[in-house]
Amino acid sequence: MALTEKQEALVKESWELLKQDIPRHGFRLFALILEIAPGAKDLFSFLRDTDEIPENNPKLKAHAARVFKLTCESAVQLREKGEVVVADTTLKWLGSVHLRKGVLQPHFEVVKEALLKTIGEGVGEKWSEEMKNAWGEAYDHLAAAIMGEMQVEA
Ligand code: HEM
Numbered sequence: 001m002a003l004t005e006k007q008e009a010l011v012k013e014s015w016e017l018l019k020q021d022i023p024r025h026g027f028r029l030f031a032l033i034l035e036i037a038p039g040a041k042d043l044f045s046f047l048r049d050t051d052e053i054p055e056n057n058p059k060l061k062a063h064a065a066r067v068f069k070l071t072c073e074s075a076v077q078l079r080e081k082g083e084v085v086v087a088d089t090t091l092k093w094l095g096s097v098h099l100r101k102g103v104l105q106p107h108f109e110v111v112k113e114a115l116l117k118t119i120g121e122g123v124g125e126k127w128s129e130e131m132k133n134a135w136g137e138a139y140d141h142l143a144a145a146i147m148g149e150m151q152v153e154a
Helices: 005-036 038-043 058-080 088-100 105-126 129-153
Strands: none
Touching (some): 005 105, 058 105
C-alpha cells in the first residue's frame, strides 16, 4: 500500500512543527502511553525506578524522537517505493532491541494511539482526519516491519 503525495506532505508538514519541541512532545507521548497502558512503564529503563515521568531524560527524548522520525521516514518511503525500507540492519536491530526489552504486539497499538494523540495536540488547528490517517498508515507499516523482524528472531 503506497501513500499519496498529499499524505506524505501532511506527515512531513506536521513533523516539521513537532520537531521544534521534541522534549515537550516526547514527554506527552510517554504520559499518554502510560495512561493507556500503565504496565508498559517497566519496559523502559528510564521509567523503571521512578514514579514520575522524567522531564528531561535523554533516553526518553531519543525514543520519542525516533518514533516520530522513523514514522515520518516510513511515510516518505511508502510514497516513493510503496513499502517501508528502513536500512536492513536497522530494521533487524529494531526488531532485536524490542524483542530483548520484552515489547509485545499490543504495545505497538498503545504507542500508535498515544502517538496520534500527541501529534494531534501538537499541531493544533492543522490536525485533520486526513493527517491522522496518513500518520496512522505510515506507523502501521513501520510497526508491522519491526514486529516481523521480532518474529524472525524469536
Ligand atoms: C528502544 C524505536 C515502538 C519500547 C528503541 C530504540 C529505537 C526504538 C530506535 C533504540 C533506542 C536506543 O537504544 O538507542 C521505536 C520505533 C517504534 C517503537 C520506531 C514504533 C514504530 C516501541 C513500542 C514499545 C517500545 C511499541 C513498547 C511500548 C522500547 C523500549 C526500548 C526501545 C522499552 C528500550 C529503551 C530503554 O530502556 O533504553 N525503540 N520503538 N518501542 N523501545 Fe521502541
